[in-house]
Amino acid sequence: MAGRMPRGSVAYDDLKESGGKVYTGMPVGGEHAWVYPRGIWQERKLDPDRWAFTFSSLKTRTRSAPEGSGAAIGTGYHWFILAHQRVRKRDKDSYETFMEGIKFKIAHRRPHWRHWSTEYPDQEPEREKLIRILEEELARLRSGGASSPPARVGGSLSPDGAYSGGILAPGGRALSFSALPPNRKDSECRERTD
Numbered sequence: 039m040a041g042r043m044p045r046g047s048v049a050y051d052d053l054k055e056s057g058g059k060v061y062t063g064m065p066v067g068g069e070h071a072w073v074y075p076r077g078i079w080q081e082r083k084l085d086p087d088r089w090a091f092t093f094s095s096l097k098t099r100t101r102s103a104p105e106g107s108g109a110a111i112g113t114g115y116h117w118f119i120l121a122h123q124r125v126r127k128r129d130k131d132s133y134e135t136f137m138e139g140i141k142f143k144i145a146h147r148r149p150h151w152r153h154w155s156t157e158y159p160d161q162e163p164e165r166e167k168l169i170r171i172l173e174e175e176l177a178r179l180r181s182g183g184a185s186s187p188p189a190r191v192g193g194s195l196s197p198d199g200a201y202s203g204g205i206l207a208p209g210g211r212a213l214s215f216s217a218l219p220p221n222r223k224d225s226e227c228r229e230r231t232d
Contacts, residue, residue, distance in 0.1 A: 049106075050063060050065075050107055050108055050109060054066070061111070063143075071099070071101075072097045072098065072099060073100060077095030079091060109146075109148075110147070110149055112148075112149030113146060113147065113148055115147075116143070116144040116146070116164070117141045118138055119146065119199075120141075121139025121140070122137065122138055122139055124136050124137075144156065144164055144166060144168060144171075
C-alpha cells in the first residue's frame with residue numbers, strides 16, 4: 039500500500055468542488071497542526087501604529103503525513119495572512135504570544151513549473167487576487183460578519199517557556215497541543231482530541 043491513499047479517500051491532486059469553485063489540494067474541512075521551532079520574527083516600526091515584519095522558520099507537522107498524500111517535494115506556496123496577534127509582557131525580555139486569523143492561498147508553484155500559478159495565462163494575477171480578497175473581507179467586516187478563524191480554547195506559557203494550548207476546530211472539536219521552547223532539544227508537539 040506504500041505510496042497510495044487509503045480506499046475511499048480523495049487524492050491531493052484530484053479535482054474537488056466547494057461553493058461552486060473547483061480546486062485541487064487538501065479537501066475543505068481538512069486540518070493541519072504545525073510546529074514552528076526557532077522562528078525568527080523581525081519587525082520595524084513604520085508609523086505610530088504600523089509595523090513591517092518578516093518571520094522565518096522551518097515548519098514541521100505534529101504528525102507524519104499519510105503515505106502518498108500532499109504536494110510534491112519542492113512545491114511552493116504563497117499565502118496571504120490576515121490575523122490578530124495578542125501578546126502579554128512576562129518580563130523585560132519576553133512576551134506570551136498568540137495569533138489567530140485566516141490565510142488565503144494566493145499562488146502555488148509546482149516543482150517543474152517556471153512560474154507561479156498567478157503568472158500563467160487565464161489565471162487571476164497576484165495583485166488582482168489580493169485586491170479581491172481584501173475587498174471581500176472588508177465587505178464581510180462592514181456587514182457585521184466575520185471571517186471564520188479558529189476560536190481559541192486556551193493556552194499558556196509555563197515559567198520555562200513551554201506552551202500548551204489549543205484551538206476550537208471547525209465543527210467544535212478541540213485540538214490541544216503543547217510545545218517546549220525552541221532552546222530545548224526535546225521540543226515536541228502533540229495534537230490530540232479532547
